[in-house]
Amino acid sequence: MKKWWHGKVAYQIYPKSFYDTNGDGIGDLQGIIAKLDYLKELGINLIWISPIYKSPFVDQGYDISDYYGIAPEFGTMEDFDELLAEAKKRGIQIVMDLVVNHCSDQHEWFQKALADPEGEYADYFYFREGKDGNPPSNYRSYFGGSCWEPVPGTNKYYFHAFAKEQPDLNWENPKLKQEIYNMINWWLERGVAGFRIDAIINIKKDVSFPNLEPDGPDGLAGYHRAVEQTHGVGSLLEDLKNNTFAKHDAFTVGEVFNMHEEELPEFIGEDGHFSTIFDFSAHCLSEGEHGWYDAPGITFEEWRDAIVNSQLEVQEIGFKANIIENHDEPRGVSRFLPEYARNAAGTKMLGTVSVLLRGVPFLYQGQEIGMQNCEWGGSEEWDDISTKDQYQTARNAGVPEEEAFKACAEMSRDNARTPMQWSGGENAGFTKGTPWMKVNPNYSEINVESQQGDADSVLHYYQELIALRKSEEYKEVFTYGWFAPVYGDQEKIMAFYRYLDGEAKKPEKRVLVAANFGEGPMELPLEYKVKETLLSNLPQNHVGERLVLEGCGVMVLECME
Ligand code: GLC
Numbered sequence: 369m370k371k372w373w374h375g376k377v378a379y380q381i382y383p384k385s386f387y388d389t390n391g392d393g394i395g396d397l398q399g400i401i402a403k404l405d406y407l408k409e410l411g412i413n414l415i416w417i418s419p420i421y422k423s424p425f426v427d428q429g430y431d432i433s434d435y436y437g438i439a440p441e442f443g444t445m446e447d448f449d450e451l452l453a454e455a456k457k458r459g460i461q462i463v464m465d466l467v468v469n470h471c472s473d474q475h476e477w478f479q480k481a482l483a484d485p486e487g488e489y490a491d492y493f494y495f496r497e498g499k500d501g502n503p504p505s506n507y508r509s510y511f512g513g514s515c516w517e518p519v520p521g522t523n524k525y526y527f528h529a530f531a532k533e534q535p536d537l538n539w540e541n542p543k544l545k546q547e548i549y550n551m552i553n554w555w556l557e558r559g560v561a562g563f564r565i566d567a568i569i570n571i572k573k574d575v576s577f578p579n580l581e582p583d584g585p586d587g588l589a590g591y592h593r594a595v596e597q598t599h600g601v602g603s604l605l606e607d608l609k610n611n612t613f614a615k616h617d618a619f620t621v622g623e624v625f626n627m628h629e630e631e632l633p634e635f636i637g638e639d640g641h642f643s644t645i646f647d648f649s650a651h652c653l654s655e656g657e658h659g660w661y662d663a664p665g666i667t668f669e670e671w672r673d674a675i676v677n678s679q680l681e682v683q684e685i686g687f688k689a690n691i692i693e694n695h696d697e698p699r700g701v702s703r704f705l706p707e708y709a710r711n712a713a714g715t716k717m718l719g720t721v722s723v724l725l726r727g728v729p730f731l732y733q734g735q736e737i738g739m740q741n742c743e744w745g746g747s748e749e750w751d752d753i754s755t756k757d758q759y760q761t762a763r764n765a766g767v768p769e770e771e772a773f774k775a776c777a778e779m780s781r782d783n784a785r786t787p788m789q790w791s792g793g794e795n796a797g798f799t800k801g802t803p804w805m806k807v808n809p810n811y812s813e814i815n816v817e818s819q820q821g822d823a824d825s826v827l828h829y830y831q832e833l834i835a836l837r838k839s840e841e842y843k844e845v846f847t848y849g850w851f852a853p854v855y856g857d858q859e860k861i862m863a864f865y866r867y868l869d870g871e872a873k874k875p876e877k878r879v880l881v882a883a884n885f886g887e888g889p890m891e892l893p894l895e896y897k898v899k900e901t902l903l904s905n906l907p908q909n910h911v912g913e914r915l916v917l918e919g920c921g922v923m924v925l926e927c928m929e
Pocket residue numbers: 427430431467530566567623695696
């Protein structure tokens with residue numbers, strides 16, 4: 369069945385680093401409003417904003433202290449309503465970040481729980497007695513250290529899957545659930561189109577909290593291992609959906625790791641828990657056994673296979689949300705492209721492949737101008753809680769300083785969190801004050817302003833690419849068309865068809881997307897005659913009897929039947 373959000377092109381804003389209008393060095397809601405025309409011109413019609421709720425910002429807003437309030441750093445509720453209205457005028461809908469696996473330790477609920485550890489608010493969280501002077505179980509939190517933190521003045525501990533300032537909410541408690549549902553409905557009634565749902569798989573706990581086989585020198589076991597062994601998140605998610613999103617026909621995109629594979633239809637099928645979930649299959653390739661320091665490199669073939677398999681697996685079921693990067697990942701250009709391709713041509717090539725996959729494309733701020741990982745001068749430049757932990761983890765494992773630094777510099781979430789590069793002017797035009805986070809020194813070469821004035825720029829290319837995907841003539845094939853990989857036996861070629869079945873299995877429309885990730889040119893035999901070139905990133909690419917792609921070349925071709 370067709371849904372209103374099919375065919376949308378989404379854009380993630382990391383508000384702290386997007387655009388600052390009042391000179392305090394922090395991006396704000398007025399900054400987003402100021403750039404709505406820019407986003408409209410890019411072709412965006414759905415914006416996901418990372419959390420803007422009140423927060424102590426221990427984990428940059430993913431630690432919420434008031435779900436009903438806008439963080440003063442970002443502005444006011446009036447600013448938010450203005451943003452909704454201004455976006456609507458431009459045909460853009462707003463999706464909020466929903467962080468309900470945990471809140472902030474500064475949230476009123478948690479403060480009340482601490483004040484009365486036997487009272488009703490303690491049951492909004494997981495308060496448990498220790499075992500023989502130890503925490504209730506041996507889980508390691510995602511940000512390092514035990515998942516259990518002592519509750520002062522008691523023999524109890526509280527559970528946190530992430531930082532100790534992010535206590536997990538008890539989804540077994542109907543009262544807590546009702547509070548969350550009310551809050552979600554309140555935002556939906558205000559006019560948000562839906563939610564990106566943070567870390568949601570973690571809400572289902574095995575509340576017996578069994579110890580697991582330790583997997584590191586600290587004697588702890590990564591909490592994700594407990595998640596993998598836990599079943600039954602589905603009924604929680606159904607209840608959540610039926611009490612909130614479904615009533616408003618809202619769009620939801622889940623951040624789901626460690627899902628049991630066979631559950632994909634339950635998650636994003638016709639009546640799934642969510643509209644869609646992100647495809648992290650390429651990102652998971654660099655998961656280290658113990659952390660970033662032993663993260664394996666990614667080969668082109670692994671990357672291609674991951675995406676192809678994920679596309680094939682999902683297409684009879686639903687839609688995934690396709691990304692190159694987000695605020696938790698290094699920049700895709702620096703990660704998935706070989707060094708010789710980290711230029712405008714390679715950036716356009718990677719973008720073409722991602723945006724024309726089957727699913728909902730999500731661009732991350734700066735991707736459209738080809739922003740890259742930052743050149744880090746030292747570990748003191750990092751802000752991110754996870755990067756700091758990963759560095760320590762590496763050092764504790766005996767990794768030499770330089771190597772630990774290098775591994776974290778490559779994988780740091782801060783790579784995606786440096787300020788948006790609007791111009792070649794001071795602070796990349798992001799702020800007139802002192803930016804809260806280092807500006808990537810390459811802003812004089814990579815920035816919006818210079819690309820706006822260059823017809824051949826990455827930015828203009830992205831505009832064309834998105835316009836093609838959304839065009840009257842091709843939106844059907846790019847939204848609903850099947851995905852079929854091709855040239856899988858050719859080295860360094862990532863290519864696929866998107867096609868629509870016509871009558872009697874005759875394709876009604878067939879588009880070939882072919883990218884040459886190699887350094888030199890490649891010639892490919894054509895299976896179909898070409899009707900029209902829809903997009904090409906390099907003048908040397910050409911098509912005749914055969915398809916010739918320059919190194920880092922990509923072409924989008926409409927085939928004849
Ligand atoms: C998600 C967010 C990440 C955050 C974590 C804890 O993974 O994307 O930024 O640190 O959840 O809320």
